[in-house]
Every structure is written in C-alpha cells, then in structure tokens.
Amino acid sequence: MFSRLKTPLCDILGIEVPIITAGMAEAAGVDLAIAVSNAGGLGVMGCTMDSPDELREKIRAVRRGTDRPFGVDLLLPPNVSLEMVTNQDLLDQIPLAHREYREKLRKMFNVAQLSDGDHHVLGTGALEQIEVLFEEKIPVFVSGLGSPGFMIERARAQGMKVMGVVGNVKNARRVAAAGVDAVIAQGSEGGGHTGLVGTFALLPQVVDAIAPMPVVAAGSISDGRGLAAALVFGCQAVWVGTRFLATPEASIPQWKKEAIVAANEESTIRSRSYTGKPARMIKNAWTEQWEKGGVEPLPMPLQGALVSPVLNAVEGRSDIQPNAAGQGVGLIRDIKPAAQIVEEMVRDAEKIFASFARTGAKSALA
Numbered sequence: 001m002f003s004r005l006k007t008p009l010c011d012i013l014g015i016e017v018p019i020i021t022a023g024m025a026e027a028a029g030v031d032l033a034i035a036v037s038n039a040g041g042l043g044v045m046g047c048t049m050d051s052p053d054e055l056r057e058k059i060r061a062v063r064r065g066t067d068r069p070f071g072v073d074l075l076l077p078p079n080v081s082l083e084m085v086t087n088q089d090l091l092d093q094i095p096l097a098h099r100e101y102r103e104k105l106r107k108m109f110n111v112a113q114l115s116d117g118d119h120h121v122l123g124t125g126a127l128e129q130i131e132v133l134f135e136e137k138i139p140v141f142v143s144g145l146g147s148p149g150f151m152i153e154r155a156r157a158q159g160m161k162v163m164g165v166v167g168n169v170k171n172a173r174r175v176a177a178a179g180v181d182a183v184i185a186q187g188s189e190g191g192g193h194t195g196l197v198g199t200f201a202l203l204p205q206v207v208d209a210i211a212p213m214p215v216v217a218a219g220s221i222s223d224g225r226g227l228a229a230a231l232v233f234g235c236q237a238v239w240v241g242t243r244f245l246a247t248p249e250a251s252i253p254q255w256k257k258e259a260i261v262a263a264n265e266e267s268t269i270r271s272r273s274y275t276g277k278p279a280r281m282i283k284n285a286w287t288e289q290w291e292k293g294g295v296e297p298l299p300m301p302l303q304g305a306l307v308s309p310v311l312n313a314v315e316g317r318s319d320i321q322p323n324a325a326g327q328g329v330g331l332i333r334d335i336k337p338a339a340q341i342v343e344e345m346v347r348d349a350e351k352i353f354a355s356f357a358r359t360g361a362k363s364a365l366a
Helices: 008-013 030-038 052-065 080-084 087-092 096-108 126-136 149-158 169-177 199-210 224-232 254-262 285-292 302-312 327-331 338-359
Strands: 019-021 043-046 070-075 140-145 161-166 182-186 215-218 237-240 268-271 279-282
Touching (some): 019 030, 019 338, 030 052, 030 338, 052 070, 070 126, 096 285, 161 169, 169 199, 215 224, 224 338, 237 338
Parallel strands (some): 043 070, 070 140
Antiparallel strands (some): 268 279
C-alpha cells in the first residue's frame, strides 16, 4: 500500500503505513499480526503468557503467513531477580488477608474450589522468552513494561529493532537513553496497562523530551482522525489496540468482541485487580468488588499469583474475566477485518491532510 503518510520510522521498521498493532497479551496473536503486517503495518504479537516453545511456534507461524516485518511484545520484570522465583515463592509472599478475600470472592461468584497450582504469572519468565526472540531472529521487539536496555547491544548487533512503551516523560527519557529505536508513548485513555497522563498532554511532551528519536502515539487511537492527530503532534506512527480487538483475527472470545462494540466512553476503569499494575478494562463485578472491598491489590506479580487460580477456573464469565479496552471504545461500532481497519485509517487520515491542503492549512507532513 502506497501512502503519503509514510514516515522515517516506517523506513526503519520496513513497513508501508504508520500503524502498529498493540501487543495485547494473548488477544494479539498470530492471525492478527499476519493481517496487519500484510496490510502494510506492523503486526505485533503479545506473548508474555507463552512458554518458550509456544512463543517459538507463534513466531514461525507468523513467518508462514507473511514475509513482511512483525514484532513480539513482552512484559519485562522490574528486576531480573524475579526470573529466579517459582510460583510457590510468590504464593508464599501473599498475606493471609488477601487469601481470605480471594476465598470470599470465590464464594460470592460461585466459583469451584481452587488450586493454586503452577500458573504462569505476568512479570516472570521473560529472560527465557527473550532468548527465543534472538534465536528466531525476529525483526522487532517491544517491551510493554520495563526497560529493554539490558538487551539493546545484542539486538543492535543482530539487526533487531527495539521499542518500549512508556506512560510519562521520565520513563520516555529513560527508555530513550537505553538506545531503543523508538518510544511508544501511551496516554491514560489506552486499554491494558496504562499510566495517569492523558494522550493529548503526553504526546507533545514526549516528542519534545526525546527528539529526534521517533515517538509512536498510543492511547485510544481508533480511527483516521486519531492517526492524523498523532502525526500533527510530531509522532511517526500509532500503536492501536482496542480497535483491533473488534476483528475476526483477534484471539479473544466472541463475547468480549461484542462487549467492546456495545461499550461507550464511560464503560472502562483503571484497575489493579488482575495484575497488580493499573490496567484499563471494561468495568465488571470483579473490578467493582476490588474497588470497594477494603483490600488493596498486591503489587505485580503477586496479584497475578493470587487471582490467576480464580481466572483459570472460569470461562466465558464477563462478571469475572477481564476485557481490556480503552476509552476510545465508544468509537467502535462493528467487528471488521483488521486489513480493512488499516485501509480505512490511512484513507481517512489522508483525506484530513488533503482537506488541510485545499484550505491552505499546514499539516505535519508538509
């Protein structure tokens, strides 16, 4: 796809249009990555919950579906020492009051008796996964949380491009100083793990703070107007999550897609009740109980170790299971193919800039 919206970052990443799929955990899987990459953008898989073998197979499956660049998103631990802990180590750190509250919720929601078992918890296991990324020579790596500074030199030697997601100027400077190829600045409106600063306030401050490093805009960008606005702010691409959830290719259940279509701009909440980190999702009974229950969620990864047995014991329960979405969810009114979304976003943004040219206004691309 030829587009006059092509930016220098597009050349760096080897893509045709400045649209990147957010690495939304298991929701952003093989099919979505293939569809977006084949449409000229950058498809990024969210692979934090995958074992090394599962991750390797996903990478190879994407390569079977496209010969274009793609990426992998992982959540890096705040401290590499987390890589050495076991699930039981985490469980041993959970206070009795939190165990009791989980039991109260289990009974309230009529969930079967739980077994802590050996559940994969967000924030652990990344180092093994990163080895797979190097072995498979992936084109692009994105750290959804944490700084990828420790792997930059090795990535650069292999030709791997690296980006990091941040929610404030301080972390943008930190990740930029680590030597990434671009910084993804996500405003509070965005779905999933997100910070406190709004998108329109955050983007120009990050662009100014780390110039000339490329900045990717994130935070409920759902259509061509959002893409155009990001480019006007000086960003060189957009990181799109929620809009790509309402696609046939997204690896989430149909009920979650339909809930996104039915939601409005006031349907979401930032909650620590699932992972311990603030994450935006559609409100449900689970988030409500943690808001008013009098027990503060534990920090990541302890909260995940606490609640994962409940989440693994239920399926299709919209009152319990999380449904990540940004405040731009109110713009989404249908489920459509990912390639069509890419095409429409580019077309509509180009129309906006064309209208600027006709009326004599200057665009960011002039």
